[in-house]
């Protein structure tokens with residue numbers, strides 16, 4: 677999986693404009709689409725690799741965490757920075773991160789909304805390899821995937837899905853609850869104020 681929404685961005689995460697002053701007719705589709713993407717990618721029976729060729733905050737980081745292996749190009753940033761926006765990464769964002777890094781690192785990263793540089797991410801295990809550029813990231817992805825030619829495909833698939841079973845099962849059983857939590861929290865004035873402030877910060881940074 678290699679995305680390119682801009683030359684320097686792998687994925688900027690969820691569209692904040694969908695959460696800031698959310699439109700009631702869109703918010704349900706917005707969130708259930710995200711749940712379905714996570715279910716499909718995290719629960720994919722295929723081996724998956726993220727070739728991360730740009731910044732990867734929040735939802736971007738989540739997409740890469742759905743994959744079993746992450747390869748990232750230098751001098752970018754990655755992390756679940758939700759608390760910096762005044763919001764809370766949902767349970768399944770957190771469990772995806774806990775599949776990659778130890779609890780202690782995850783707790784520190786999630787509570788502070790820390791973004792990691794490529795080198796820092798490698799050090800804590802948030803990514804698995806550094807590539808020199810996009811072509812190298814894709815070559816390294818192919819090398820990672822090629823090792824499975826020697827593994828029985830059903831044994832590999834069942835092993836992966838067993839490891840991910842409880843997180844996937846939680847989502848399948850709690851989609852509606854998770855949606856209702858999102859809708860009720862995102863509309864709260866305190867959350868809206870935080871998002872407004874964060875958006876102002878992004879604009880101010882751009883104006884410099």
Ligand SMILES: CCCCCCCCCCCCC/C=C/C(=O)SCCNC(=O)CCNC(=O)[C@H](O)C(C)(C)COP(=O)(O)OP(=O)(O)OC[C@H]1O[C@@H](n2cnc3c(N)ncnc32)[C@H](O)[C@@H]1OP(=O)(O)O
Nearest residue numbers: 688689690691692693731733734735763764861862878882
């Ligand atoms: C306290 C009570 C409890 C609360 C409980 C709440 C529960 C609610 C649950 C909610 C859970 C939601 C989970 C959220 C997941 C997310 O993904 S949130 C999104 C997080 N994303 C970011 O923080 C990214 C912010 N952007 C950046 O850091 C940078 O833009 C960049 C991606 C690194 C790119 O930098 P650069 O190339 O320098 O471009 P910029 O100039 O900064 O930006 C260009 C324009 O793009 C706009 N923009 C950037 N990111 C987003 C985004 N995610 N959504 C919408 N718009 C974005 C930016 O504003 C610029 O816009 P213009 O000025 O119009 O050009």
